[in-house]
Amino acid sequence: MNLPLMDSGMITGLICGIGFGYVLQRAGFSSPCRLTAQLRLNDWTVFKVMFSAILVAAGGLSLLEWTGIIDSAELYTPTTYLWAVLAGGALVGLGFAVGGYCPGTSMVALFSGKLDALAFLGGLIAGTWMFAGVYTSLEQFLVAGEGPEAQTLPQLLGLPTWVVMLALIVVAIGGWIVGSRIERHQPANP
16 A cells, blocks of 8 residues: 555655655754754753654554554565664764764755855765766675665564553653753754
8 A cells, every 4th residue: 555645655744744844944954053062062952853753654664563554564664684784874974973963954954045055965976976987896895794684673672562652752752851951962053
């Protein structure tokens, strides 16, 4: 079943992407200052918004599965390749720290009228193009360190979905409390 528009997923993905971009823009994610403040642990808005998105997505998928609307066995779950994830995460994190954007937030910033986001997107496209050019020489590294094959977090941990959801909620609440306390003790911006 293809929800909600019975299409192949392209229209649904576009609508969800526009909606998510709107939420990111309203949360202030078009500002590289706000994004790098999260890395400095000064502003916890990024954690709060993104973890809320994770909880909504996980809760929504669980609800759709519980009601029988979707079957999780029909959802694609990729296998994790640990070295590729570590290298990719380090490079994206470095770009995030230097440029103040990740790929999604750079699109939000561009559509909010920030021209520095265009430079960041240009670098992103150039980096993707260069990566495609050297992919065959890196392929052995990228498929090394194969993790558990196509497992969700509950499957990996051997726990019921509700236990993992409860743990995510506890982490979210803890992050909100810690982040709010840190933000309250920050000096006011001049």
